[in-house]
Amino acid sequence: MNVREGAVDLVVPEQGEGAGDEVFFNPVQELNRDLTVAVMRAYRDREPRVETYLDAMTASGVRGVRAAADGWDVTCCDVDADAIDLCQENLTRNDLDGDVRQRDVNALLHDDYFDVVDLDPFGTPIPFADAAFQGTRNLLCVTATDTAPLCGAHFESGVRSYSTIPRNTEYHAEMGVRVLLSALIRTGARYDIAPRPLVTHATNHYVRTYLELDRGATVANKAVDELGYIYHCEHCLYRENEAGLIADAPSSCPNCDHGIETAGPVFLGSTCNPEFVSTVADSVTEEMGTADKATDLLETLGAELSVPTHYDQHRLCKRWTRSAPAMDDFLDKLSEAGHDVSRTHYGGTTFKTTATVDEIRAATAE
Ligand SMILES: C[S@@+](CC[C@H](N)C(=O)[O-])C[C@H]1O[C@@H](n2cnc3c(N)ncnc32)[C@H](O)[C@@H]1O
Ligand SMILES: [Zn+2]
Incomplete structure (x- = not known):
C-alpha cells in the first residue's frame, strides 16, 4: 500500500503483515519518526557540522528516506534482502540518494562512523549497543520495544538484557526509561563515552531516547555518578532514591514499616534537556502527520520535573x-x-x- 509520511511517499506492506515474512512497517510509530526528524533538525541547527545518518535497521527505509528528504547524507542498513529492495525502491520513488547496505549492522558499525545513528530494532537494543558506541560520533537515537522486561513485568528477562534489577511499580514506563538509560550509560562507560539524554519519552509500547555522546574518562565517570537505586514500598507508595553503585536499602519502609523493594542501578539524572526540547518543538512542521501530538508531548516533556519518580x-x-x-x-x-x-x-x-x-x-x- 502507499503511504505518505512527512514529506515522502512510500510503498509499505499492508498493516498487520509485518509480523510474518513481510518487511516490517508500523504506522503507529509515526510519532516516533516525526520526533526523530524534529530532533535531528534541532541537533543540526546546534551542531551544523553533522551530516551523516545511519538508519541502522531500515526495514521499509522510512527513517532513511525521511532523513534524506531533510538533507542528510543517509546510509540505510538491514540484514533482510527484501527490506533492502523495498528501501531502495522507496528512495528511488522520492528521487533521493542513499547508500543502501545489506549487512549485519553490528559489523557495519565496527567498520564505519556516522554522525547520527538510529537503532530501531525488534525488542531490546542492547545487542547493538556496543557497536553503536563504536560507530556513532555525535547523536545516538535508540528505541526499545521490550517494555515488559524493561519495567520489571518480565523480571528475569529484564535482568538478563539490562544487567540491572527492574521493579514492576506503578511508574512502570519511567522504570523502563531509567533501566534503559542505565544500561546504555554503563555500556558507553566501557569506552570512556558519556551518553547525555537530550530527549527521552515512553509509551506503553516503547521507550525512545536521543543521546548526545561526550568522550573522555572524566565525563564517563560523571555519567556513572548519575546511576543509583530506587527504594520502593508497594504498600504506601513511598519511594526514595540513592545515588551511587553500592545499595544501602532501608530494612523496611520508613513510612509504614512494610517491606522495601530495590531497583537498580538505574539512571537517576535528567532524562531530557528542557532547552533542547524547546528547540525540537520549534522544528516540528505542518507536514508531519502527528504534529499536534508531537507538540503536546514536547511541551509536557519540557516542563516535566527531572526528579525520579512520578506518581x-x-x-x-x-x-x-x-x-x-x-x-x-x-x-x-x-x-x-x-x-x-x-x-x-x-x-x-x-x-x-x-x-x-x-x-x-x-x-x-x-
Ligand atoms: C522494527 S524493524 C525496523 C523498523 C523501521 N526502522 C521503521 O521505522 O519502520 C527492525 C528491522 O531490523 C532488521 N534487523 C534485525 N537484525 C538486524 C541486524 N543485525 N542488522 C541489521 N538489521 C537487522 C530486521 O530485518 C527489521 O527489518
Ligand atoms: Zn510504606
Whole structure:
C-alpha cells in the first residue's frame, strides 16, 4: 500500500503483515519518526557540522528516506534482502540518494562512523549497543520495544538484557526509561563515552531516547555518578532514591514499616534537556502527520520535573480511599503548599513533585 509520511511517499506492506515474512512497517510509530526528524533538525541547527545518518535497521527505509528528504547524507542498513529492495525502491520513488547496505549492522558499525545513528530494532537494543558506541560520533537515537522486561513485568528477562534489577511499580514506563538509560550509560562507560539524554519519552509500547555522546574518562565517570537505586514500598507508595553503585536499602519502609523493594542501578539524572526540547518543538512542521501530538508531548516533556519518580493521582487516591479530585485542583494544592510540581508525559493522571508521599497526602487533603 502507499503511504505518505512527512514529506515522502512510500510503498509499505499492508498493516498487520509485518509480523510474518513481510518487511516490517508500523504506522503507529509515526510519532516516533516525526520526533526523530524534529530532533535531528534541532541537533543540526546546534551542531551544523553533522551530516551523516545511519538508519541502522531500515526495514521499509522510512527513517532513511525521511532523513534524506531533510538533507542528510543517509546510509540505510538491514540484514533482510527484501527490506533492502523495498528501501531502495522507496528512495528511488522520492528521487533521493542513499547508500543502501545489506549487512549485519553490528559489523557495519565496527567498520564505519556516522554522525547520527538510529537503532530501531525488534525488542531490546542492547545487542547493538556496543557497536553503536563504536560507530556513532555525535547523536545516538535508540528505541526499545521490550517494555515488559524493561519495567520489571518480565523480571528475569529484564535482568538478563539490562544487567540491572527492574521493579514492576506503578511508574512502570519511567522504570523502563531509567533501566534503559542505565544500561546504555554503563555500556558507553566501557569506552570512556558519556551518553547525555537530550530527549527521552515512553509509551506503553516503547521507550525512545536521543543521546548526545561526550568522550573522555572524566565525563564517563560523571555519567556513572548519575546511576543509583530506587527504594520502593508497594504498600504506601513511598519511594526514595540513592545515588551511587553500592545499595544501602532501608530494612523496611520508613513510612509504614512494610517491606522495601530495590531497583537498580538505574539512571537517576535528567532524562531530557528542557532547552533542547524547546528547540525540537520549534522544528516540528505542518507536514508531519502527528504534529499536534508531537507538540503536546514536547511541551509536557519540557516542563516535566527531572526528579525520579512520578506518581499516579488515581493510584494514590485509591490507596487513601479518597475520590480523585480534578488534576488541576490537586496539583494547585501541592504547589500552594510550597512543593515543586509538574504533570508528566506518562499519563493524564501522573505528576512529579518534590513532596514525599506523606506531604502529598497532607497537602491535598479535603
Ligand atoms: C522494527 S524493524 C525496523 C523498523 C523501521 N526502522 C521503521 O521505522 O519502520 C527492525 C528491522 O531490523 C532488521 N534487523 C534485525 N537484525 C538486524 C541486524 N543485525 N542488522 C541489521 N538489521 C537487522 C530486521 O530485518 C527489521 O527489518
Ligand atoms: Zn510504606
